[in-house]
Amino acid sequence: MKLYEQYPVSLTNSLSGKKEKFETLAPGFVGMYVCGPTVYNYVHLGNARTFLSFDIISRYLRSLGYKVRYVRNITDVGHLESDADEGEDKIGKKARLEQLEPMEIVKRYTEDFHTVMRHFNILPPSIEPSATGHIVEQINITKKLIELGLAYEVNGSVYFDVKKYNQSNHYGILSGRNIEDLMESGRDLDSQDEKREKIDFALWKKASPQHIMQWPSPWGEGFPGWHIECTVMSTKYLGETFDIHGGGMDLKFPHHECEIAQATGANGKSPVRYWIHSNMLTVNGQKMSKSLGNSFLPSELFSGSHPLLTRGYSPMTVRFFMLQSHYSSTLDFSNEALNAAEKGFKKLNNALTLIKSLEHPRKTSTINSEFEKNLPGQIDKCFQNMSDDFNTAKTLAVLFEMASQINIWTSQKESLAQVNEETFENYKSTYISMMEEVLGLKEEANHNNDLLDGAVNVLIGLRKKARTDKNFALSDKIRDDLKGIGIQLKDGKDGEMSYEIEK
RNA sequence: GGUUCCGUGGCCGAGUGGCUAGGCUGAGCUCUGCAAAAGCUCCUACAGCGGUUCGAAUCCGCUCGGAACCUCCA
Structure with missing residues (x-):
């Protein structure tokens, strides 16, 4: 019996808003796509939280015995600065400001992103495709959508016809919106606008002559629109329908909504079975974001060199801090919370060091029946909690109980003889693998010199x-x-x- | 204005109909030559009001307060 059969996973599907039993398209295999970073700037702590959430999900699914293909893209082109006529590519803009080649920017911030991921012990995905590497595919799907009558060309740009799509599908199915409301609210089209309706979105955008990143297309020189890259890269590597699509809550609308529309329009089927959205990291109750000026970089957090921070905290302390809450809840950042997390993590970390060198005496002694009941129960609970929508907070609570037990065994070695050797070995390996493999809380050495x-x-x-x-x-x-x-x-x-x- | 969500003890933060969350802080005790670490014990809450129910933090309604999305955002 596979572990994933013994501990079946259930997760909250954003599409239904309910917790559902997780059933994979192909038994034993999981296809998962997560929207990666736009590499036009350093990733801040809030960004890191999202990637951590999906790191946990992929780690846990693997530990249950699933073979997981985890695709996480790098957006190195495309996300428009504004919807205005001379819409500007974020990367292109930054490049001009800094007098650098666009790919130089992309390289620098991609490297930074990878460094941050490594610090937090976030494992690399199976495939990390980039938008610029899939221009041809993006042009092809755009052509297909035009042929199907779901997109139209104006002046060298191509837009998705949301109204048309909505005739046979529901645009807004993910975020609970309907097209009428959307057409009433928001910004109005101005006279310069090429779009038929303000809810339409670009699949391909004509480039102005001074625009730095551009590619030839059937509609002239240009660059791909905001949402099409994810549709192309997810379906290319995972198929027209795949198991999990994840991303930050703020991508739900319009980004993911548009992805659904594009993919459903082009392929005639819903692309994703389970949508998972991770919630925001907040500072004083407000979303951490670059534009609000309340964000800080992981490196500033480690060193403590930021006005909001009283001192620095280690990467594993921060990782632990984030795992204490559920990925679907907002998590509020504060120095006090980090201080508490540091002590908590230290406790688990010490127990990890201790149990690694703890050996069963192998002498038969009176077996304590309480132990025989409680220890396997705790092991079970770790898996049950993780299988319950990847509840790391509940799992940590069990690990704290286990850490106490480890401390008792350490100070009273003779009590270990009251435990069945097999039970102990199981307990030991569960604690170590839950900490290091599933939660990715690697042992932090107290001294390394x-x-x-x-x-x-x-x-x-x-x-x-x-x-x-x-x-x-x-x-x-x-x-x-x-x-x-x-x-x-x-x-x-x-x-x-x-x-x-x-x- | 529309859509969605949240409000838990000194702090952080799980829990979604009956059963201990957990961490941090504080108080006390045990161990220790004294400490530190560890162990034990205590401080026990669900924004307000009304309803459903044998029973609600948990379901429903209203009120108050807060947030996210509707513009690029993880």
């Missing part, structure tokens, strides 16, 4: 000697002086000593 480690161990030796000699004045001096420079010594029950570097 061999020279320092050696020097501290010399002092530990001296303190041990002083304590055996009952020379507490000296032993305390060693401890207090080390503490003064940020090294905390800890005496174990068995006479062993360990140390920890304080921040």
Whole structure:
């Protein structure tokens, strides 16, 4: 029996707004597409949260035994600055400002994005396609939509005919809108506008002569519209219908709505079975965003070099902080919350270090029936909680219980003999894999400098000697002086000593 | 204005009809030569009002407060 059969996954489908049982199109396989970053700037912490959420989802599905193809794109062209006539490509604009080639910008921010992902221990996707690498496909689907009568050309640009599409489909199915409301609200078309209706959106946009990124097309020199790249890249690598499409909540409308319309229009079938939207990171209750000026970069968070931050926090602390809430809830950022997260993570991290070196004594002793009942139950709960819409918060609660148990075994070694060896091994491997593989909370070493480690161990030796000699004045001096420079010594029950570097 | 969502103890944050969330903080205790770490115990909430129900934080209605989307955004 596969793990995914033992712990069937249910998830909240944005399409229905309800929690649904997850059934894959092909048994044992999952196709998942997530909208990646537009690489025109450094990714901020809010962006990182979304990619973390889907990192967890892909990690967990894999750990259940699914073979996952995870596609996450890089948007290196296309997203228009405005809907106005001389609509400007974000990347092109930035390039002009900085006097750089567009691909230079793309390269720099793509590298930055990858660096940030690595810091947070967010695994790379299976395929990371870029929009500029799929211009031909985007032109082809645009041609197809024109042929089908769902798009029209004006002046070298091509627009999707939403009204026409809506005659046989529902535009707004994902975000709960209807076309009449949409046509009444929002910005009005101005006289310059080429679109027939304001709800229509560009599939291909004519480039002005000074526009830097442009490609030849049947409609002249231009560049692809805002939404078409995702439709092209998702269907190319995952098929016309695939299992999961994810992205930030703010992409639900219009981006994902348009994707549905394009794909359904072109292929005659709904492209996605389960839509998943992750919620925003907020600061003082407001969405973190570049334009609001309340965003900060991961590097600023690690170093603490931002006015909103009182000090720096490690990547794993931040990862843990984010996993304490559900991906579908907003999460409010604050220094206090980060401080609490740091301590919480430290607890789990210590237990992780401890259990790795904890071995079952292999002696038969009186088996404690309480253990035999509780330990497998906790293992079960980890999976059940994760299978319940990837509830990392609930899973962490179980891991805290397990961490306490690990601490007890560590301080009372004899209690370990009351546990069945197989149960223990299972418990151990579950804790380690839940932490490291599923939640991606890798062990943070307390010390990673061999020279320092050696020097501290010399002092530990001296303190041990002083304590055996009952020379507490000296032993305390060693401890207090080390503490003064940020090294905390800890005496174990068995006479062993360990140390920890304080921040 | 339209669409969607939220309001939980000192703080963060799960939970969506009956059953312990959890973390952090605070108080006390145990262990320890003294600390640190660890363990144990305590502080126990669901914005307000009304309704449904044997029973609601959880469902329904209203009120108040907050947010997101409707313009690029993770």
